[in-house]
Amino acid sequence: MRVGLEHYLVVSAVLFGLGLYGVLSRRNAVAILMGIELMLNAANVNLVALNRYVAPGAVAGHVFALVIITLAACEAAVGLALVLAAYRTLETIHVDEINVMKW
Amino acid sequence: MSLVWLVPLLPFLACGLILALGRRLPGQGAYVAVGAMLLATVGGAILFGRVVAHQEVHQRVTWAVLGGQPVALGLQVDPLGAVMVLIVTVVGSLIFIYSIGYMAGDPRYPRFFAYLSLFAGAMLLLVLADNFLFLFAGWELVGLGSYLLIGFWFERPAAARAAVKAFVTTRVGDLFFFLGILLVFATVGSLGFAETFQAVAAGRLAGPTLLLAALCLFGGAVGKSAQVPLHVWLPDAMEGPTPVSALIHAATMVAAGVYLVARLFGLFLATADHQALAVVGWVGGITAFLAATMALVQDDIKRVLAYSTMSQLGYMFLGLGVLGYTAAVFHLLTHAFFKALLFLAAGSVIHAMHTNDIKAMGGLARVMPSTYWTFLVGTLALAGIFPFAGFWSKDEILLEAFHHHRPLFVLGLVTAALTAFYMLRVVFYTFTGRPRWEGHVHPHESPPVMTVPLWVLAAASATIGLVGAPALGNPFHAFVHAEGVEAAPFNLTVALLGTGAALVGIAAAAAVYHFRWVSAAQLRRALGPVVTLLERRYYVDELYRAAVVGPVLWMGRALRTFDLYVIDGLVNLVGVVVVALARLYRLVDLYVVDGLVNLLGWTAARLGAALRVVQTGRAENYLLVIALGVIAIVIGGLLR
Numbered sequence: 001m002r003v004g005l006e007h008y009l010v011v012s013a014v015l016f017g018l019g020l021y022g023v024l025s026r027r028n029a030v031a032i033l034m035g036i037e038l039m040l041n042a043a044n045v046n047l048v049a050l051n052r053y054v055a056p057g058a059v060a061g062h063v064f065a066l067v068i069i070t071l072a073a074c075e076a077a078v079g080l081a082l083v084l085a086a087y088r089t090l091e092t093i094h095v096d097e098i099n100v101m102k103w
Numbered sequence: 104m105s106l107v108w109l110v111p112l113l114p115f116l117a118c119g120l121i122l123a124l125g126r127r128l129p130g131q132g133a134y135v136a137v138g139a140m141l142l143a144t145v146g147g148a149i150l151f152g153r154v155v156a157h158q159e160v161h162q163r164v165t166w167a168v169l170g171g172q173p174v175a176l177g178l179q180v181d182p183l184g185a186v187m188v189l190i191v192t193v194v195g196s197l198i199f200i201y202s203i204g205y206m207a208g209d210p211r212y213p214r215f216f217a218y219l220s221l222f223a224g225a226m227l228l229l230v231l232a233d234n235f236l237f238l239f240a241g242w243e244l245v246g247l248g249s250y251l252l253i254g255f256w257f258e259r260p261a262a263a264r265a266a267v268k269a270f271v272t273t274r275v276g277d278l279f280f281f282l283g284i285l286l287v288f289a290t291v292g293s294l295g296f297a298e299t300f301q302a303v304a305a306g307r308l309a310g311p312t313l314l315l316a317a318l319c320l321f322g323g324a325v326g327k328s329a330q331v332p333l334h335v336w337l338p339d340a341m342e343g344p345t346p347v348s349a350l351i352h353a354a355t356m357v358a359a360g361v362y363l364v365a366r367l368f369g370l371f372l373a374t375a376d377h378q379a380l381a382v383v384g385w386v387g388g389i390t391a392f393l394a395a396t397m398a399l400v401q402d403d404i405k406r407v408l409a410y411s412t413m414s415q416l417g418y419m420f421l422g423l424g425v426l427g428y429t430a431a432v433f434h435l436l437t438h439a440f441f442k443a444l445l446f447l448a449a450g451s452v453i454h455a456m457h458t459n460d461i462k463a464m465g466g467l468a469r470v471m472p473s474t475y476w477t478f479l480v481g482t483l484a485l486a487g488i489f490p491f492a493g494f495w496s497k498d499e500i501l502l503e504a505f506h507h508h509r510p511l512f513v514l515g516l517v518t519a520a521l522t523a524f525y526m527l528r529v530v531f532y533t534f535t536g537r538p539r540w541e542g543h544v545h546p547h548e549s550p551p552v553m554t555v556p557l558w559v560l561a562a563a564s565a566t567i568g569l570v571g572a573p574a575l576g577n578p579f580h581a582f583v584h585a586e587g588v589e590a591a592p593f594n595l596t597v598a599l600l601g602t603g604a605a606l607v608g609i610a611a612a613a614a615v616y617h618f619r620w621v622s623a624a625q626l627r628r629a630l631g632p633v634v635t636l637l638e639r640r641y642y643v644d645e646l647y648r649a650a651v652v653g654p655v656l657w658m659g660r661a662l663r664t665f666d667l668y669v670i671d672g673l674v675n676l677v678g679v680v681v682v683a684l685a686r687l688y689r690l691v692d693l694y695v696v697d698g699l700v701n702l703l704g705w706t707a708a709r710l711g712a713a714l715r716v717v718q719t720g721r722a723e724n725y726l727l728v729i730a731l732g733v734i735a736i737v738i739g740g741l742l743r
C-alpha cells in the first residue's frame with residue numbers, strides 16, 4: 001500500500017478529533033492543555049503533508065510547522081504557569097470549579 | 104448758579120436733607136428748615152431789590168426741542184413775582200419759627216419740617232416760573248405738600264379723609280388747568296408766558312379759543328383757591344396742624360389761584376367784553392358772600408378762619424374781575440399777613456386749650472394777652488378798620504367794583520359787614536366774657552418762639568397796608584400794575600361805606616355776643632331754617648356726595664361685582680378646564696406613555712431572562728458550540 005496524502009490527512013483529522021474531545025471532555029486543566037497540544041500537532045501534520053504533496057520543494061509549510069511548535073512551547077509554558085497559579089490560589093485545577101469571574 | 108434758581112432750591116435741599124438725616128440734624132431738622140427759609144428770604148429780598156431797581160431778572164434754559172421748536176423754560180422775577188416771593192419767604196419763615204414751638208414733642212417732628220420745606224420750595228417755584236410747565240409743576244407740588252400736611256396726623260380718620268378730599272377736589276380744577284395749558288400750547292406753540300402774551304397781542308390767540316383757554320385756566324384757580332363750586336375741601340383741610348393751615352390754607356397756596364389769574368391777567372383782559380373777567384368776578388363775589396355767611400354759624404375757630412379765607416380769596420377774585428389787578432394783588436399781600444397771624448394766634452389758643460370749640464373758651468384775654476392782642480389786630484385788619492392793612496386793600500377792591508360793576512360792589516359791601524360780624528363773634532366768644540372751660544384745662548400763654556412771630560405778623564398786619572395808602576402816593580400801585588388798566592381814583596364815599604359796613608358788623612356782633620341785648624339762642628331760633636342751611640353749608644357736600652361720590656362709589660362696587668363674578672369667573676373657568684385637561688393627560692401619561700416605556704423595559708427583561716440560560720459560564724460548553732458550529736459550517740459548505 002502506498003502511503004498518500006489522504007492517509008496523512010486522516011491521521012491529522014483523527015488527531016484533531018482526539019484533541020478536541022480531550023479539550024471538551026476533560027475537567028483537568030493540564031489535560032485540556034494536552035488536548036490543545038494534540039490539535040496543534042494535527043495542524044503541523046497537515047502543514048507538512050500538504051507542503052510535501054501539493055508544493056514539493058517549497059519550505060513555507062515547514063517554516064509554519066516550526067513556528068507552531070515554538071508557539072506550542074510558549075503556550076504550554078504560559079498555560080502550565082496559569083494552572084500552577086490557579087492551583088496555588090484556588091487549590092484546584094478542575095476548570096468547572098474555577099468560576100470566580102462568573103456572576 | 105444764579106440767585107433766582109437758588110431761592111426755590113434752598114427749601115428743596117432742606118427737605119431732602121431732613122428726610123435723609125432727620126433727628127440727627129440740629130434742632131431735629133427744624134433749624135435746617137428755618138435756616139434754608141431765612142436764606143431764601145434774604146435771596147428773595149435781594150431779588151425784590153433788583154426788581155425795584157428795574158433790573159431784568161430772567162433766566163432761561165432750553166429744555167427740549169419739539170418739532171424743531173426750542174422749548175425754553177426758566178425763572179423770572181417781575182413786580183408781581185417779587186411781591187409773591189417776599190410773601191412766601193417772610194410769612195413762611197415766621198410760620199416755620201412758630202412751628203418749632205407748636206409742633207414740639209410731635210413724634211414726626213422732623214418730617215413736618217421736611218414737608219413744610221417741600222411746600223415752600225414748590226411755592227417759590229410756582230411764583231418764579233416764567234412758563235406754564237414750571238408753574239404747573241409747582242402747582243402740583245404744592246398740592247402734594249398740602250395733601251401730606253393736611254394728612255400729617257393721619258392716625259385721625261378725619262385728617263386722612265380731609266387730605267384725600269382736598270387732593271381729589273383740587274384735582275378736578277387741575278384737570279381744567281391742564282386742558283387750558285394744552286390749549287394755549289397748541290395755539291401758541293410755546294409754554295412761556297411772554298410768548299403767550301405776544302400771541303394774544305398779535306391776535307393769534309383770540310376769540311372763543313382765548314375765552315375757553317382763560318376759563319379752563321381759571322378752573323385750576325377755582326380748585327386751588329377753594330372757590331365755589333370747588334370750595335368744599337378747604338374747611339376740612341383744617342384737620343392739618345395749625346401752622347399748615349396758616350401757611351398753606353391761608354397765606355400762600357390757596358392764594359396761588361389768585362396769583363395765577365393775576366399772572367395771566369393779560370389773557371383774561373383780552374377776552375371779548377372782558378367775559379372771562381366777568382366770570383372771575385362773579386365766582387369770586389358769590390364765594391365771598393356764601394363763605395362769609397357759612398362762617399357766621401361755625402363754632403370751630405379754625406373753620407371760621409377757613410371760611411373767612413375762602414371769602415377773602417373770593418374778594419380777590421372779585422377784585423380781579425372788576426379790573427382791580429393791583430387791588431387784588433394788594434389784598435393778597437395784606438391777607439397773607441393778617442390771615443397767617445389769625446391762624447397762628449388761633450393755633451396758640453388751640454395749643455393752650457386743646458380744643459377748637461370757641462363755645463368752650465371765653466375770657467382768654469387775661470390768660471393769653473399776647474395772643475389776644477395780636478388776634479385782635481388780625482381781626483381788625485380782616486374787618487377792614489382804618490388804618491389796619493385790610494382797610495386799604497379791601498377799600499381798593501370796593502373802589503374798583505364801585506367804578507366797574509355795581510352789583511358786585513354791593514355784594515362786596517355786604518360781605519365786608521358779615522366778615523366783621525363773624526370775626527368779632529369769634530373774638531367775643533374766645534377772649535372776652537366769663538371762662539366756660541372745664542376745671543381741668545389750664546390755659547397758659549404760649550412760649551416766645553410762638554408769640555414773637557405773632558407780634559411780628561401783627562406789626563406787619565397793622566402797617567403793611569400803608570404801602571397802598573393813597574395819601575402816601577400808593578407806592579404799591581406804582582410797583583405792581585397791569586398794562587392798560589387805569590386804577591380807579593380814590594373815593595372818600597366808598598371808603599366811608601366800606602368802613603361803615605365793617606362798623607355795622609362789629610356793632611351787631613357786640614350787641615349779640617358782648618352786651619347780649621339780643622340773645623344768640625333766640626336769634627338762632629328766629630332764623631332756624633337759615634341757620635340750618637348755613638350749618639349744613641348749603642348742602643353742597645351732600646349734593647356732591649349724592650351726585651358725584653355716590654355714583655362713583657356705586658360704579659366702583661358694580662365694577663367690583665363684575666370683576667368678582669365675570670372676570671374672576673372666566674379666569675376660574677379657564678383654570679377648571681385646564682385642571683380637567685390635565686387630569687386627562689395624566690391618564691394618557693400613566694397608561695399610554697408609561698405603558699409603552701414599561702413594555703420596552705419588560706420586553707428587554709424577558710429577552711434577557713430567556714437568553715441568560717445560554718450563558719452557562721463554562722468554557723467547555725462554549726468550545727463545544729464553536730466546534731459544532733465549525734462542523735456545521737463545513738458540512739454546509741460541502742453540501743452546497
